[in-house]
Amino acid sequence: MEVLGFPHEAGVDVLSVIKKFELPLEFQAPVLREASKAKLGITPAEIKKRRDFRDRVTFTIDPVDARDFDDALSIRKNSNGNYLVGVHIADVSHYVREDSTLDKEARNRGTSVYLVDRVLPMLPEHLSNEICSLKGGEERLTYTCEMEINDKGDVVKFEIFKSVIKSSARLDYDQVQEYFDSGVTDGVPENVAKALSPLRSIAKKLRERRFQMGSLDFDLPEPLVIMDESGEVVDVQVRPRKESHRLIEEFMLLANKCVAIHFVRLGLPTLFRVHDRPDKDKIEAFQEFAKSFGYDFNFPDPVKPKHLADSIRKFEGTPEEELLNEILLRSLKKAQYQRENIGHFGLAFENYLHFTSPIRRYPDLMVHRLLSEIKGKKYMGARMASVNELLDRVGRHSSDMEIIAEKAERETIKIKQVLYLSRQIGNIYEGIISGITSGGFFVRLLQFSAEGMIRLSMMVDDYYYVDMERYEIRGRHKKKSYRLGDKVYVQIVDVDLVFYRVDLKLVENDKPPKPKKAGKRRKKKKNG
Secondary structure, eight states, X not given: OOOOOSTTSTTHHHHHHHHHTTOOOSOOHHHHHHXXXXXXXXXXXXXXXXXXXXXXXXXXXXXXTOOOOOEEEEEEEOTTSOEEEEEEEEOGGGTSOTTSHHHHHHHHXXXXXXXXXXXXXSSOHIIIIIISSOOTTSEEEEEEEEEEEOXXXXXXXXXEEEEEEEOSEEXXXXXXXXXXXXXXXXXXXXXXXXXXXXXXXXXXXXXXXXXXXXOOOOOOOOEEEEEXXXXXXXXXXXXXXXXXXXXXXXXXXXXXXXXXXXXXXXXXXXXXEEBOOOOHHHXXXXXXXXXXXXXXXXXXXXXXXXXXXXXXXXXXXXXXXXXXXXHHHHHSOOOEXXXXXXXXTTTTBSSOBOOSOTTTBHHHHHHHHHHXXXXXXXXXXXXXXXXXXXXXXXXXXXXXXXXXXXXXXXXXXXXXXXXXXXXXXXXXXXXXXXXXXXXXXXXXXXXXTEEEEEEGGGOOSSOEEEETTTTEEEETTTXXXXXXXXXXXXXEEEEETTTTEEEXXXXXXXSOOOOOOOOOOOOOOXXX
């Protein structure tokens, strides 16, 4: 049908994944033409319709290589000692009108897709990276959720309104984390540093409160693939999750929760982000699995988030923590978008939706649009009759596109991991047994968060058999066993670049030789 290029040529592997999942690669000319006509339009008349935050210290915190910034924070103390925290979100709905060519394209895409070497954006770059992006030192139209928070971390009240801001600084996670760790404000303006301290304190309280209510946090390792300008993989690491990441996460979660409560109080339909409770049989299967590690969990039916959160704390810090977290996560259902509000099990929130990322998620754009249409605590005219059908359609499609995007992202990461490991043949690494099959077992390499397989045929020191009930492989004569969660040392012996499989061999020494260097590290490519 189409020639993509030679196998293993730079970029062809990812392009193959894009074609496999039928992801849109380019925007059609009519979409680009309509996007190019968008102007900032921050006129005195427009400002009068909004709350003016341009003199307020606001700032963004994003990855160092980010190119679109759709959320900013501000904070000030009011007369009663409480803090007013503003979460300011790009007002994409001001520029993307419903049923326009742009809107139909964004609705069809559903989400931006973040592949290992590129981004397939939901909106053209003129909007996502320019007009709507909350760039430092530039005025932008925003939608704000301002929350009054007391010293206990309770939201006393909140307001949602259209606004205009002028971001004081564009920070990245590393800068903020360095400030948290050292107190040195290099790269962080002094007025922003003063705002970060109370935000840090509030975020900790919000996180503690969320966990007390039973919110689940698996904190599983995520791979980070580093590439150079030519598309060659120069390193694979485990992506760090820092306090600076958690700070942004807490305030985005809180804003999303408040906006959902707003719709519920008004009794108006919207697109909720829901997460149904897990099936009984899945939870019972997890209980049985945990028993093999000595944990006797007896969850009630129906299980509540707090029951699972308490179990996570019991195996925190143990060798089997990562594996049990992963198995428990697989036992849960997938979150999705829908009109019926059944709550979010994983977050332990009764009300939740997505409001904070309209540049990259269509449901957020839909929520913004509905917020703008509320007059006198209701939708006006015929809108009320048509909104339910539209929400159902958008919810189903957005949920489907999210699943496709996640699969494509994981597949491109795996491809690059395997390509990198093909240059590490002969090296020895520490890993954890992550899966058992009739033909052997899988080992996740801790340094790379990548998996390879040890085949029973490669284990020649004994005759090994698989005991699936005990999740282990046992030697018939020497009685040596390997169980899920065990840490082992393995050597990379072969890599299949057609099916992207890694073959490993067990190494019995406790301290393996230092791995060979993969070559001089090159400058990281900015992925956007």
